[in-house]
Amino acid sequence: QVQLQESGPGLVKPSETLSLTCTVSGGSVTSHYWSWIRQPPGKGLEWIGYVYFTGHTDYNPSLRGRVTISVDTSKNQLSLGVTSVTAADTAVYFCAKHEGQGLGPHFDLWGQGSLVTVYS
């Protein structure tokens, strides 16, 4: 079955760029829509944005302008970049699969998450 695994640096300095990768195994990254979701310490979940392998994306307005999500079909991966990070970007970052073949309304598979800490 499809599995997701996030990876990337656990520490990022303020004003720098956060970069994470989500590797899709057991399935193709071209078969579904994918989202990134984050959870700051002690807080709830926040949807960051979605991507389709065609390059179609949309982002949360709270992060629009600082976030980029893309797909690398050759590596079967999706990636997340957040520029000009601050302490408020400290969170566990999850990649998740949208249900079905289209832009499904919910997420039926998640990765375990990757903790990113912004420190000075």
Next chain:
Amino acid sequence: SYVLTQPPSLSVAPGKTARLTCGGDNIGRQTIYWYQHKAGQAPVLVIYYDTERPSGIPERFSGSNSVNTATLTISRVEAGDEADYYCQVWDRTSDPQWVFGGGTKLTVL
């Protein structure tokens, strides 16, 4: 943007019933999804389309959605049910379209 409100915590004794609520403006007109999240693990979908259970989710988990409140009910609560539970909607008229509640920490006494 659409806002979902969940109580931050709920404590229930083993074998009892836990009712986790999710509030929002005219929430009965929304379709609700529920996720279980245990620390260090991937969140798991436990209810979709208000009342449907994915395969592998015990029948003890059920969902409902009325005019003012959506509810996730866990019957015969077990120690393994201790987790954070999040409700979620997809509102195409909202920006962002995917919105989560703040989550409820379920503690099994």
